[in-house]
Structures are given as structure tokens and as C-alpha cells.
Amino acid sequence: MATGTKRSPRAKKPNASKEELLHFYKEMLQIRRFEEKAGQLYGMGLIGGFCHLYIGQEAVVVGLEATAKDGDQRITTYRDHGHMLACGMDPKGVMAELTGREDGLSKGKGGSMHMFSKEKEFYGGHGIVGANVPLGAGLAFANKYRGNDNVTFTYFGDGAANQGQVYETYNMAELWDLPVVFVIENNQYAMGTSTKRATKSPSLFVRGEAYGIPGEQVDGMDVLAVKAAGEKATAHCRAGNGPYILEMMTYRYRGHSMSDPAKYRTREEVQKMRDERDPINAVRDILLTGKHATEDELKEIDKEIKAIVNEAAQFAQDSPEPAVEELYTDIYA
Amino acid sequence: MATNILMPALSPTMEEGTLAKWLVKEGDTIESGMILAEIETDKATMEFEAVDEGTMGKILVAEGTENVKVNDPIAVLLEEGDDASAAPDSGAAKAEETKADDKGKEDDTPHAKAPAATVPAAPMAAPTPAEPEFPEGTTFKTQTVREALRDAMAEEMRANDDVFLMGEEVAEYQGAYKISQGLLDEFGARRVIDTPITEHGFAGIGVGAAFAGLKPIVEFMTWNFAMQAIDQIINSAAKTLYMSGGQMGSPIVFRGPNGAAARVGAQHSQDYAAWYASVPGLKVVQPYSAADAKGLMKSAIRDPNPVLVLENEILYGRSFEVPEIEDFTVPIGKAKIWREGTDVTIVSFGIGMTYALEAATALAEEGISAEVIDLRSIRPMDTATVIESVKKTNRCITVEEGWPVCSIGGHISATLMQEAFDYLDAPVINCTGKDVPMPYAANLEKLALVTTAEVIEAAKAVTYR
Numbered sequence: 160m161a162t163g164t165k166r167s168p169r170a171k172k173p174n175a176s177k178e179e180l181l182h183f184y185k186e187m188l189q190i191r192r193f194e195e196k197a198g199q200l201y202g203m204g205l206i207g208g209f210c211h212l213y214i215g216q217e218a219v220v221v222g223l224e225a226t227a228k229d230g231d232q233r234i235t236t237y238r239d240h241g242h243m244l245a246c247g248m249d250p251k252g253v254m255a256e257l258t259g260r261e262d263g264l265s266k267g268k269g270g271s272m273h274m275f276s277k278e279k280e281f282y283g284g285h286g287i288v289g290a291n292v293p294l295g296a297g298l299a300f301a302n303k304y305r306g307n308d309n310v311t312f313t314y315f316g317d318g319a320a321n322q323g324q325v326y327e328t329y330n331m332a333e334l335w336d337l338p339v340v341f342v343i344e345n346n347q348y349a350m351g352t353s354t355k356r357a358t359k360s361p362s363l364f365v366r367g368e369a370y371g372i373p374g375e376q377v378d379g380m381d382v383l384a385v386k387a388a389g390e391k392a393t394a395h396c397r398a399g400n401g402p403y404i405l406e407m408m409t410y411r412y413r414g415h416s417m418s419d420p421a422k423y424r425t426r427e428e429v430q431k432m433r434d435e436r437d438p439i440n441a442v443r444d445i446l447l448t449g450k451h452a453t454e455d456e457l458k459e460i461d462k463e464i465k466a467i468v469n470e471a472a473q474f475a476q477d478s479p480e481p482a483v484e485e486l487y488t489d490i491y492a
Numbered sequence: 493m494a495t496n497i498l499m500p501a502l503s504p505t506m507e508e509g510t511l512a513k514w515l516v517k518e519g520d521t522i523e524s525g526m527i528l529a530e531i532e533t534d535k536a537t538m539e540f541e542a543v544d545e546g547t548m549g550k551i552l553v554a555e556g557t558e559n560v561k562v563n564d565p566i567a568v569l570l571e572e573g574d575d576a577s578a579a580p581d582s583g584a585a586k587a588e589e590t591k592a593d594d595k596g597k598e599d600d601t602p603h604a605k606a607p608a609a610t611v612p613a614a615p616m617a618a619p620t621p622a623e624p625e626f627p628e629g630t631t632f633k634t635q636t637v638r639e640a641l642r643d644a645m646a647e648e649m650r651a652n653d654d655v656f657l658m659g660e661e662v663a664e665y666q667g668a669y670k671i672s673q674g675l676l677d678e679f680g681a682r683r684v685i686d687t688p689i690t691e692h693g694f695a696g697i698g699v700g701a702a703f704a705g706l707k708p709i710v711e712f713m714t715w716n717f718a719m720q721a722i723d724q725i726i727n728s729a730a731k732t733l734y735m736s737g738g739q740m741g742s743p744i745v746f747r748g749p750n751g752a753a754a755r756v757g758a759q760h761s762q763d764y765a766a767w768y769a770s771v772p773g774l775k776v777v778q779p780y781s782a783a784d785a786k787g788l789m790k791s792a793i794r795d796p797n798p799v800l801v802l803e804n805e806i807l808y809g810r811s812f813e814v815p816e817i818e819d820f821t822v823p824i825g826k827a828k829i830w831r832e833g834t835d836v837t838i839v840s841f842g843i844g845m846t847y848a849l850e851a852a853t854a855l856a857e858e859g860i861s862a863e864v865i866d867l868r869s870i871r872p873m874d875t876a877t878v879i880e881s882v883k884k885t886n887r888c889i890t891v892e893e894g895w896p897v898c899s900i901g902g903h904i905s906a907t908l909m910q911e912a913f914d915y916l917d918a919p920v921i922n923c924t925g926k927d928v929p930m931p932y933a934a935n936l937e938k939l940a941l942v943t944t945a946e947v948i949e950a951a952k953a954v955t956y957r
Contacts, residue, residue, distance in 0.1 A: 196553070234700075237956075242526075263737070264736075264737065265735055265736050265737035265739070266737035267692065267737075268735060268736070268737055269735040269736060269737065270732055273736070274736075275736035275739050275740055276736070276739070277736075277739045277740050280704050282700075282704075282740070283732070283736070285727075285728070286727075287723055287727050287728075290696065290723060290727060290728055291698025292696070292726065293692070293693050293694075293695070293697045293699075293700060293724065294696050294697075294699055294700035294724075294728060295700060296696070296700060297697040297698060297699055297702070297703065297704070298695060298698015298699040298701070298703060298704045298739075299700075300697055300700065300701045300704075300706075301700070301701045301704030301705065301706050304656070304682070304701070304706060323692065323698060324692045324693050327688075327690040327692055327693025327694075328693050328696070328697070330693070331687065331688065331690065331693055331694065331697060332900070358799050383578075388537045404820035415564055424666065425550060448783070462548075477573075488738065489733050489734045489736075489738035490733070490734055490740075490772050491736060491773070491775075491797050492733055492734070492741045492743075492796035492797050
């Protein structure tokens with residue numbers, strides 16, 4: 160098995176159908192609008208606690224979901240709204256969980272950071288940095304134990320990449336050939352600490368090499384590059400070759416959480432990413448220049464998505480708070 | 493002058509062993525470092541080396557002999573000029589000198605002096621609980637706690653392919669404490685999995701596998717090492733069912749020896765009962781007898797929740813009567829009354845039961861009738877049984893090995909104050925380990941642990957005798 164590690168080139172030419180491009184556009188836009196709405200509801204006091212928005216990183220999860228098949232699992236950290244929408248969880252249920260209501264996916268008992276869907280094979284939503292990495296390998300362990308060819312997408316950030324349990328997991332995942340794609344969403348800031356201030360390693364995917372895990376760095380702002388890398392990674396896992404690491408170079412436009420003023424980076428840096436590297440605009444450009452869609456058609460899509468998000472927001476406000484009896488349910492099965 | 497070679501202690505808790513094989517014969521010249529014999533402990537077969545030089549005079553214990561007590565003479569070593577007829581054949585000669593170290597250990601380590609399996613002493617001789625628990629006509633077999641735990645896992649693994657065991661040294665080494673002996677042979681490497689030394693990581697992998705619907709048994713070589721994994725046990729295993737609104741939980745068992753062994757110092761001698769019992773979402777059991785170890789382990793594996801089985805290294809080698817009932821289980825959350833009494837209720841669990849039962853026997857001789865309750869499960873806790881008992885005896889003491897602050901005894905005391913205040917004729921006394929890290933020195937360790945004498949004293953205090 161090759162353990163080569165390299166940076167994959169940016170996809171120069173779009174190798175995607177019109178349908179696929181439109182699908183990516185819709186999916187990413189839905190996450191963007193949903194997160195903007197969540198930010199708005201947070202400002203209104205309807206969402207409490209911690210709320211970590213995925214704005215800017217949409218291409219990562221949308222591109223990878225395009226390589227998933229039935230039965231594949233996904234697990235991530237607390238910046239999880241995008242992952243849930245991308246795997247098909249109901250925006251109404253997600254938003255109602257953010258507002259802490261009875262119709263939320265966790266009946267209002269989990270909140271932004273702790274949501275799950277057995278139906279969609281989404282295993283959270285975890286608030287402890289790094290803890291979801293061995294959990295993801297455990298889901299992959301179950302696939303191997305049962306002898307199916309499913310894979311587990313285990314997402315974590317550049318901050319989590321410095322946690323010890325990540326490397327404990329790398330070791331066992333490769334030792335046991337577990338079918339897990341480790342997705343490092345490197346948005347370059349672990350809360351307020353830039354990767355340069357947290358590690359001298361120039362890149363994070365190379366760390367798998369020490370354990371024999373192949374990996375590559377991917378332009379995480381380019382949904383097509385993400386998908387291409389995901390196909391390679393999942394093929395590797397499904398063939399029984401063990402884990403694969405994808406370091407997605409991405410960027411979050413908002414602060415770490417709603418309460419983070421993000422003073423650790425310049426306004427210009429953020430604006431430059433938005434102007435030049437935005438994943439949604441990139442697909443929009445391809446759609447328009449390739450004449451796959453007209454401005455009007457895209458506007459129509461924008462309208463549809465706005466309606467879905469508004470409906471979710473209304474639903475999340477109309478849903479009642481959980482019954483007080485719920486305090487003592489679901490502690491034991 | 494002839495010297496006795498004594499049966500060596502080859503582990504912190506070894507009390508006896510099997511002399512598996514002699515590698516020398518009478519008349520052989522013995523050099524220092526030579527392997528004299530293979531000795532089987534309850535955990536492993538060990539080679540036993542000569543310390544002194546001389547000639548093998550007489551072999552006192554034939555190979556294949558089981559249950560040879562630590563410090564019993566097993567052979568006689570002759571020095572130059574001795575002849576075989578000078579050989580002592582029992583504990584005479586220079587035995588006193590050579591056994592000085594071990595003697596100190598045995599004297600000062602009360603719980604290592606536990607009655608051996610061959611000659612069950614008083615508390616172990618009558619391990620029949622006061623309440624008839626088994627149907628009439630039930631037959632029993634004598635088993636160690638170790639064998640009972642292994643049988644429980646094997647039975648559940650036979651019944652359900654989703655059950656698997658993972659941990660350090662569980663497979664090829666057959667278990668650091670031999671709890672998983674034979675399981676690799678029967679179930680293969682797919683289901684009996686050796687892990688690297690990486691508690692945090694493999695605990696998390698276990699929980700992830702449980703999320704996916706498998707039923708992992710995760711062995712910690714000791715619970716002390718599980719502190720590296722406590723985040724996965726609490727944040728991931730215990731809380732996910734609640735956080736997911738009931739959608740997914742962790743049907744997982746975490747197990748291993750808990751509490752003090754003997755002379756292993758502060759980092760290897762901690763009782764975690766109170767720590768884990770405080771966590772909603774976890775179930776915690778701490779069996780004393782082999783029957784309970786088996787029945788609770790089987791229930792733990794079947795339970796859809798994360799269950800922690802706090803075992804005890806010293807209890808592993810003790811024998812009890814285990815019912816020969818097809819698919820025998822013990823319900824989690826039900827205490828057992830081991831001995832009925834009228835004057836004072838003694839509540840304990842795990843190794844603490846040793847002191848509770850010894851104390852009850854001694855108290856009976858002084859005319860104090862103690863009722864002894866084994867909680868068996870720490871969470872959920874059967875406080876109803878304790879309260880009912882206190883309504884009868886009006887006095888209660890608790891016995892545990894853990895620390896006094898925020899202890900299980902403290903919780904029972906508070907519960908009794910709230911729910912049985914009018915029945916109490918004396919303040920509840922908590923007999924616990926002392927509020928110190930476990931010292932290594934034999935005399936200090938003895939002081940740090942709870943003792944039978946302290947339990948007797950407490951019982952007398954609450955009964956005003």
C-alpha cells in the first residue's frame with residue numbers, strides 16, 4: 160500500500176455535470192443561508208450558549224458527501240450544522256434544536272454542539288475537541304467487524320489535530336485497517352490561535368505518515384477538488400486498505416463562536432478570502448460561464464433556499480419548549 | 493549448612509501456587525541464577541531462579557503439586573560439606589533468614605492474607621446469603637471470581653456475535669490478570685482484540701463501536717489507567733443518549749480491577765466507586781462474590797447502557813459457590829442481604845464485604861447481631877433495602893475502601909438522614925480508606941486501608957457497647 164503524501168493540484172477544469180454543479184450550489188447555499196439565519200436568531204436571543212457557524216467552509220462537507228454511499232457514517236465536532244444539512248437532516252429539526260425546542264433533533268436537550276441522527280448515520284456533534292476522532296474510528300471498526308464496505312467520515316479541525324487521542328487513533332486505525340477518512344478541516348485558526356502559533360509542522364496531513372496512513376492536502380474552498388480527493392480516499396478505505404487523511408485547507412468567515420470578535424486576524428484577510436476564494440461564488444461562476452444556468456435561474460434557487468430557511472426559523476420559534484418531564488428521560492435506555 | 497528453598501511470591505497478591513515442573517533433580521549442582529522450577533500462579537507460569545549456590549539436596553514438593561503456600565519449603569539446598577541426611581524436611585534450618593522479607597509482607601498486609609481457596613475460612617465458608625436467591629434444588633460449583641468473570645464473558649460472546657472484548661493483553665497474553673484466559677482460542681482475533689497501550693484511544697473506539705450497535709467489552713488493565721480515558725467514559729459514553737434525545741446510546745461494558753491490590757502504591761491503588769457513581773447515564777457494579785461477578789457481568793453485557801464493572805484483584809483468586817443455573821444473571825440495582833441481624837446494619841460492597849462479614853462474625857461472638865448488606869450495584873443503588881434494614885436495626889455503618897470525602901458511605905448517610913431520620917438511634921459511621929494517597933510501606937498501607945477492627949469498633953460505637 161502506498162503511503163505517499165502529497166498536495167493535490169487544484170482542479171483546473173470542472174469535471175462535473177450541470178446537475179452536479181447545481182446540486183453543489185444548492186447544498187452550499189443552503190448551509191450559508193441557514194447559518195446566517197442562525198446568527199440572526201442568536202442575536203435575537205432565540206439561540207443560546209455556544210453557536211459555531213460553518214460559513215466559508217461549505218465546500219468541504221458538500222464535496223465529501225457527494226462521495227458517500229448508503230450506510231456510510233459521519234461524525235464531527237461542534238461546528239456541525241453544515242454536516243447535518245449536507246447529509247440530509249431536516250433544517251427544521253436542526254434549527255429547532257438550536258432554539259432548544261421540543262421538535263429539535265435531540266428534543267432540545269443537545270443544542271448546537273450535540274445533535275445526532277441515527278437515520279442519517281450522523282453520529283454527532285461532539286463538544287470535546289478531539290474526542291470524536293476515536294469515536295469515528297470506532298464506527299469504522301463496526302463496519303470492518305460486520306464485513307461491509309462502508310466508511311466513516313471523521314471530521315475535526317486544525318486545533319483538534321494537536322490532541323493526543325488523534326494520534327492514538329491514527330495508530331490503531333492503520334494497525335487494524337479501519338475504513339475511516341480522517342478529514343482535517345484546517346480553517347487556520349483554533350479559536351484565536353493560528354496554526355502557525357500552535358505547531359511548527361508546515362502541514363497537518365503529513366503527520367499520518369508516521370503511522371503509515373496516506374494523506375493529502377486539498378483545496379477545501381473548491382468543491383470539485385474536495386469531491387475528487389474524497390473519491391480517492393473512500394476508494395482506498397472501501398478496498399480494505401485502512402484509513403486515509405484529507406487535510407482540507409479552508410477558512411471560516413465568522414468568529415470561532417458567536418461571542419468571538421475575531422480580533423486575531425485582519426478584516427482585510429477575511430475580505431480577501433470572501434472576494435477571491437468563496438466556494439459558492441466559484442461554483443456560481445462555473446454555472447454561469449459554462450452556461451449551465453442563467454442569473455434568473457440562480458435567483459430562483461436563492462429564493463427557494465431562503466424559503467426553506469425561513470420556514471425552518473419560523474418552525475424553530477413556534478415549536479414549544481420541551482415538556483418538563485423530558486428533564487428525566489433518555490438518561491438510561 | 494542446609495538451606496530451605498521456599499515457595500516464592502511471584503505477584504503482589506499471590507498466596508499460593510502450583511509447582512508445575514522441577515528443572516533440576518536431587519544431586520544437581522546449583523548455581524546462582526539457574527532456573528530451578530516453573531511455578532504457576534493464578535496469573536502466569538513463572539520461572540523460579542536459584543539465589544544461592546550449592547547442591548540440590550532434597551525436593552520436598554513434587555512437581556504437579558497444587559496450592560503450595562507462599563513461604564512453604566519446597567526443596568533443600570546443601571552447601572559444601574553437607575550431606576543429604578542433614579536436610580531439614582520442614583520449616584527449620586535457615587528458613588527464618590531467607591523468608592524474612594516475605595514474612596514481613598505477609599504479616600503487614602492483612603488483605604493479602606485472605607483465606608486461600610483450598611481452606612475457606614469463616615466468612616468464605618458460608619457464602620450463602622440470608623435470602624434464598626436460588627430455586628430449591630439448585631446445585632453449585634466452587635469457582636473463583638476470575639473464572640466466573642471469564643465464564644460470563646464467554647457465555648455472552650457465544651450468545652451474541654456483537655459482543656467482543658478489547659484491551660491491553662487480553663488476547664495472546666490471556667489477560668494481565670488472566671480474566672480472559674482461553675477466550676482468544678475460542679473466539680479468535682476478530683472478537684478478542686489486543687490493543688496498544690492507549691487507553692484514551694481504545695476507550696473512544698469502543699464507544700464509537702457501541703454507537704454503531706456493537707456490544708464492546710473494554711478491559712482496562714486496572715481502573716487507575718482508565719483516568720486517561722475518563723473523558724470518553726463520561727462525555728461520550730454516559731451522555732450521548734441524553735444529548736441525542738434518546739436516539740443513540742452506548743451499550744458498552746468497561747471493566748477491570750479497581751482499588752488497592754497489595755503494596756502497589758498510590759497510582760495503582762484507588763477505588764473509583766464514588767467517582768463513577770456520581771455520573772448520570774452510567775451504571776456501576778462492584779461485585780464481591782463469584783456468583784455476583786458472573787451474574788452482574790452477564791447483565792452488564794446485555795444492558796443497553798454503559799456499565800462499569802469494578803472488579804478487585806484480591807478477590808479474583810477467591811472461591812465462592814456459583815449456582816449451576818442455565819443463563820444465570822443478577823439484576824443490576826439490587827442489593828443482597830448476606831447475613832440477617834437485629835442490632836446494626838453494615839452496608840458494604842466489593843472487597844469491603846470481606847471486612848463487613850468478618851466483623852459481623854466477631855460481633856456475633858460478643859452478642860451484637862449485625863445485618864450485612866452487599867450493595868453489589870453502586871448506581872443505581874438499592875437504598876430501599878438499606879432503609880428497610882435500618883428501620884429494623886436503627887443503626888448503620890458503611891464500609892468501603894475508597895476515600896472519605898464524597899464517599900459512597902457519605903451518600904448513604906445523607907439518604908438515611910433524609911428518608912429514615914426518625915429510625916436512627918445513632919449517627920451513621922462511615923468506615924473508609926484514609927484521606928491519603930496509598931502509601932507503599934507495608935505498615936502505612938495497612939493503616940491507610942479500612943480494617944475489620946475499625947468496622948467492629950464502629951459497630952460497637954453505634955450500638956453504644
